[in-house]
Amino acid sequence: MISFANVRKQYPVRDGVKTILHDLSVRLPRRNIAILGENGAGKSTLLRLISGSEQPDAGEIHRHAKVSFPLGFAGSFNGSLTGNENARFVARIYGQDTDRVLDFVREFSQLGEHLSMPVRTYSSGMRARLAFGVSLAIDFECYLVDEITAVGDSRFQKRSKAAFKEKLEQANIIMVSHSNSTLRDYCDMGAVLHEGRLTIYDDLKDAISQHEVNQSR
Amino acid sequence: MSAVLTSSFGKALMCQVRVVGALILREMRVRFGRSQLGYLWAVAEPLAYVAAFSAMFHYLDRHPPFGSSMALFFATGILPFQLFRNLGTQLAGAFSANQALLTYPIVQPIDTIVSRAILEAATSLFIILVVLSAFVISGSAPMPANIMRLFEALALLSLLGFGFGLASAVIITRINAWQNVTRLIMAPMLFMSGVFYSLDTLPMQARAIVVWNPVIHGVEMFRDGYYSNYRADEVASLYLLVCGLLLTFVALTIERTIRGRIE
Numbered sequence: 001m002i003s004f005a006n007v008r009k010q011y012p013v014r015d016g017v018k019t020i021l022h023d024l025s026v027r028l029p030r031r032n033i034a035i036l037g038e039n040g041a042g043k044s045t046l047l048r049l050i051s052g053s054e055q056p057d058a059g060e061i062h063r064h065a066k067v068s069f070p071l072g073f074a075g076s077f078n079g080s081l082t083g084n085e086n087a088r089f090v091a092r093i094y095g096q097d098t099d100r101v102l103d104f105v106r107e108f109s110q111l112g113e114h115l116s117m118p119v120r121t122y123s124s125g126m127r128a129r130l131a132f133g134v135s136l137a138i139d140f141e142c143y144l145v146d147e148i149t150a151v152g153d154s155r156f157q158k159r160s161k162a163a164f165k166e167k168l169e170q171a172n173i174i175m176v177s178h179s180n181s182t183l184r185d186y187c188d189m190g191a192v193l194h195e196g197r198l199t200i201y202d203d204l205k206d207a208i209s210q211h212e213v214n215q216s217r
Numbered sequence: 218m219s220a221v222l223t224s225s226f227g228k229a230l231m232c233q234v235r236v237v238g239a240l241i242l243r244e245m246r247v248r249f250g251r252s253q254l255g256y257l258w259a260v261a262e263p264l265a266y267v268a269a270f271s272a273m274f275h276y277l278d279r280h281p282p283f284g285s286s287m288a289l290f291f292a293t294g295i296l297p298f299q300l301f302r303n304l305g306t307q308l309a310g311a312f313s314a315n316q317a318l319l320t321y322p323i324v325q326p327i328d329t330i331v332s333r334a335i336l337e338a339a340t341s342l343f344i345i346l347v348v349l350s351a352f353v354i355s356g357s358a359p360m361p362a363n364i365m366r367l368f369e370a371l372a373l374l375s376l377l378g379f380g381f382g383l384a385s386a387v388i389i390t391r392i393n394a395w396q397n398v399t400r401l402i403m404a405p406m407l408f409m410s411g412v413f414y415s416l417d418t419l420p421m422q423a424r425a426i427v428v429w430n431p432v433i434h435g436v437e438m439f440r441d442g443y444y445s446n447y448r449a450d451e452v453a454s455l456y457l458l459v460c461g462l463l464l465t466f467v468a469l470t471i472e473r474t475i476r477g478r479i480e
Binding site: 048051052053067069070076077078080081085089090092093094095 | 232235236238239240242243246247317318319320321322323324
């Protein structure tokens with residue numbers, strides 16, 4: 001469970017400030033939550049706030065669970081290090097057994113020889129597979145996923161879906177995606193971020209229809 | 218309650234030690250590459266300075282400013298100087314170079330500073346040890362006269378480099394152009410820090426200026442520790458200490474006020 005108490009987050013933009021969260025107080029239950037919102041509403045920022053990699057301007061966020069880092073395209077990998085070295089680094093900072101993590105990553109990502117090549121030689125799909133493998137190798141209680149499930153070929157998508165489904169027996173997911181079908185696959189409730197306000201919907205269907213109303217305005 | 222506090226503090230500390238350790242290993246890989254050759258380059262750099270300047274001064278038919286060996290005089294200048302310079306420049310870039318790592322909420326900005334500081338100081342000490350040992354073993358220099366004095370100089374220069382680098386890193390997060398200011402300060406430092414001369418041999422007017430540079434006090438202190446009869450009357454170790462502490466204190470204060478907004 002993650003709770004927000006009077007959280008405010010703003011960004012300076014060319015003409016003034018953009019408010020992403022306006023005094024938000026909410027408790028996100030231990031469920032699989034889809035986050036919806038139009039482009040630029042601040043969905044990725046919201047995920048970074050939840051993970052703790054970004055701080056709110058005011059208010060507090062409490063995490064009563066081991067929350068992952070946001071899994072997205074924005075690479076946190078060092079290009080001159082190999083896939084293995086990057087995976088080893090993440091395993092170390094989270095205090096995991098590095099051999100176990102490397103085994104899992106090799107098995108899951110199917111990157112083979114590429115794992116001993118510098119990450120800068122990877123395509124964006126390969127990077128995403130590495131990122132996916134690394135985060136799934138670490139046991140988080142809440143996975144934050146940002147637009148990343150649509151990578152790779154259908155075989156990889158199937159494999160990652162299966163791996164996630166297995167994880168989601170003990171863990172939860174908070175997901176940002178533009179694909180409603182992906183959201184329906186993983187999530188059972190929704191939250192719509194619109195003009196600085198986050199509205200929680202117990203049923204994902206209601207969240208999606210509200211999001212569509214917002215978009216057509 | 219206090220037991221709970223201590224254990225959660227202990228846990229946080231353990232976590233930070235783990236993160237800093239992982240960062241050091243990662244940084245080593247990036248900087249020195251996969252082979253031991255990377256470390257060789259780090260040692261080669263000050264040696265190249267020593268060789269080039271000794272040769273130059275030799276052909277200019279100049280006497281060493283102190284002692285009989287030109288190479289030893291330069292080495293005892295460039296070695297402590299590069300400890301300060303490497304700490305300063307590497308730390309100044311720590312936040313910007315490791316920005317992507319802050320995606321991992323477990324990595325705090327200050328961890329990237331601490332890990333770079335440890336790696337830089339250790340590398341510089343290693344270089345100093347290798348170069349000076351080479352001098353002593355080859356018989357071209359005596360053993361240092363006062364090892365404690367050497368370490369005192371290195372510790373104070375490390376503190377100064379840490380303060381300078383941390384302050385720069387923090388300011389750069391707000392004012393990007395500060396990178397250029399840092400470079401502007403560092404560029405004349407080699408000539409302002411007594412690497413090529415001793416304070417004692419400078420004309421009074423020049424001495425009155427360079428004596429404000431805290432680095433020269435560290436360099437002169439290092440020579441004072443190496444040579445048994447070095448003239449180091451004007452060395453003020455307290456001034457060097459105060460400068461280092463002041464920079465560190467100011468940097469930490471600024472870091473605290475803008476924490477969480479390092480972007």
